[in-house]
Amino acid sequence: MAITVKSAAIIGLDVFEINVEVDTINSIPQVSIIGLGDTAISEAKERLRLAIKNSSFSFPQTKVVINLAPADIKKEGSSYDLAMAIGILLKENIIKDFKKDEIVFIGELSLDGSLRAVNGILPIICGLADLGIKKAIVPYENLKEASFIDEIETLGAQNLSQVVSYLNGESNLKTLKQNVEDFLDKKEEFNIDFANVKGQQIAKKALEIAAAGAHNVLMSGSPGAGKTMLSKAFMSILPPLTKQEAIELTKIYSISGLLDRSKPLITSRPFRSPHHSASAVGIIGGGSNPKPGEITLAHRGVLFLDEMVEFPRKTLEVLRQPLEDNVITISRAQNSIQYPANFILLGAMNPCPCGFLGDSKKQCTCSEYQINRYRQRLSGPLLDRIDIQIKIQRLDENELLDSSQPSEPSETIRKRVIKARKIQMERYKNEGILTNSELNSKLIKKYCKIDDTTKQFLKNAIVSFNLSARAFDRILKISRTIADLEEKENIEISHIAQALQLRSF
Ligand SMILES: [Zn+2]
Structure with a gap:
């Protein structure tokens, strides 16, 4: 019977759960990986065989078929190595059965069985947390990056043996929690003042x-x-x-x-x-x-x-x-x-x-x-x-x-x-915006109201400076910012006059 282990794919910044299905067939020993993978994934065959062997575990003496599902999501890179190895070791009964739905495995394997960091860990962990996943095992080197997300328990492992021993309940893996605020509080240094x-x-x-x-x-x-x-x-x-x-x-x-x-x-x-x-x-x-x-x-x-x-x-x-x-x-x-x-x-x-x-x-x-x-x-x-x-x-x-x-x-x-x-x-x-630059014409009407005298002043300026009709809105937006800098509720003629100076060509 096929065994399913969870991993994750990232396309752009969107994260998807990937099911890594592993099964064996009584045939000539070889590994076959299917399910829309790139070359890095087909090269995983050799990495898997050596990483498992060099971690002193046995590799199946049969044909191993690994399917990455769903097939319509293109899988890139080497971050599925760990999930594939776990699937094979489950099939070999080297790992005892565990709640496979609850843990996602991410990481590239070296030939000696150690885990290499992968790119995109922070968005992957964020995305998995949004999908309701409670636990992820990642390369130890990626742990710091993953540690900013509270909603999911992330564990870091240095190599395949550590993951196996954790899953068999023989040892624990390292975990880490860090606050974004602690990092942001530090004083920033700038080159030019x-x-x-x-x-x-x-x-x-x-x-x-x-x-x-x-x-x-x-x-x-x-x-x-x-x-x-x-x-x-x-x-x-x-x-x-x-x-x-x-x-x-x-x-x-x-x-x-x-x-x-x-x-x-x-x-x-x-x-x-x-x-x-x-x-x-x-x-x-x-x-x-x-x-x-x-x-x-x-x-x-x-x-x-x-x-x-x-x-x-x-x-x-x-x-x-x-x-x-x-x-x-x-x-x-x-x-x-x-x-x-x-x-x-x-x-x-x-x-x-x-x-x-x-x-x-x-x-x-x-x-x-x-x-x-x-x-x-x-x-x-x-x-x-x-x-x-x-x-x-x-x-x-x-x-x-x-x-x-x-x-x-x-x-x-x-x-x-x-x-x-x-x-x-x-x-x-x-309004779903943060700054005056994001104001559209509808919002400009709502938030950049000016009285009739000010409006006439702006209209005259548009004519005498030969500005386009679009300039009208832009000058109002800048005037709004100038008024905000002066902590003024209303846009005044002086704000418009300053804004006009900022359109000098
Ligand atoms: Zn010139």
Whole structure:
């Protein structure tokens, strides 16, 4: 009779229970694995035989058939090794029968029988807990990562023998509980503080507003104007990660194989800055076994696109969906996968191909035709998703040397940002959004009400600045954030006036 042992599959971030069915047939000794597996799974035959033998257990002298069910879920990687070995050892009566419905086995076997860590443990354990599974056995190296989930008992084993001895009631396995909060409480360190950035008052204010309302920003300025430095300093004024955000991010880094196993929780917001020569798959995500791209690795943090117009038009256009929906859908032959991609986009560009249009020191050498063609590489629909668009001026020597006006430290700015975020969270608690940048036109009507005088002021501005109708909504959203930073209930003319400054090109 076939024996069924439980394991788990992860596709994107979705977790499925997999039944590993093992049976033997009186025939020439060999192993056959069926059920839509990839090459890593067919290679498991050799790993299983040697791992079991080298753990001093006997291997069946018959044909072993292993079926991974359900067959319509594609199985990838080597994390089913442990469940398959347990099935074989049950069949050989080396392991006494146990409640096979209650334990899920995950782990890759080495030839010597030791268990190797696998990617994606945190999302797998989370998913199993949601499916109502009470216990999981994982490689010892993965235990720290699994220990943040309370709803399921996770045990770590170093090798196959330890698992066998645990199941036979001869010994215990290690377990561990850790609090996400303990990790998040530690003070974050940032490379660049706003206190070290001289001048640039308008840019700094723009970034404070962007941080407070989670607005996307495009900065245009000559080379050396400080766009990259400002972008890096931006990280120091974003609010700290919440527990839920830290778990979300750690899941993404876990399936990407980017977690440090000794420190397995992401505790800071990511800053991702892919080069414009990066492949579309690298930025968006994808491939035959779709992995998250840069936009998903930037989730809850910042995607910095330096020299934004140099990115292939096709790549930039694909950004429109995640900028709108905060998720990216990756289609593939059998099904499509969704990854979260809720990031703040910081774009930087030169004002023209030579870089010096409007510069105080150097003359621009571009023709009007060249300048227009250069700017048109960013499409209107893409620019529509970037609320704040500002010019960054290169500082002159006086400003660089002026130390009479010390710059405000990031910590002070960050406190205002956190306060403004709290106001938004409270206001939108029944709307399913967190920040002003997520307001759609319906919600703008509800939450960005202005009186008639203010409305007339904005209408006049739209006409005189020659702004599009869509700009109307975006200016209201930014004004809402500015009012929140000032802890004002209503949007006032001064807020609108400031918001207009943040649309300077
Ligand atoms: Zn130029």
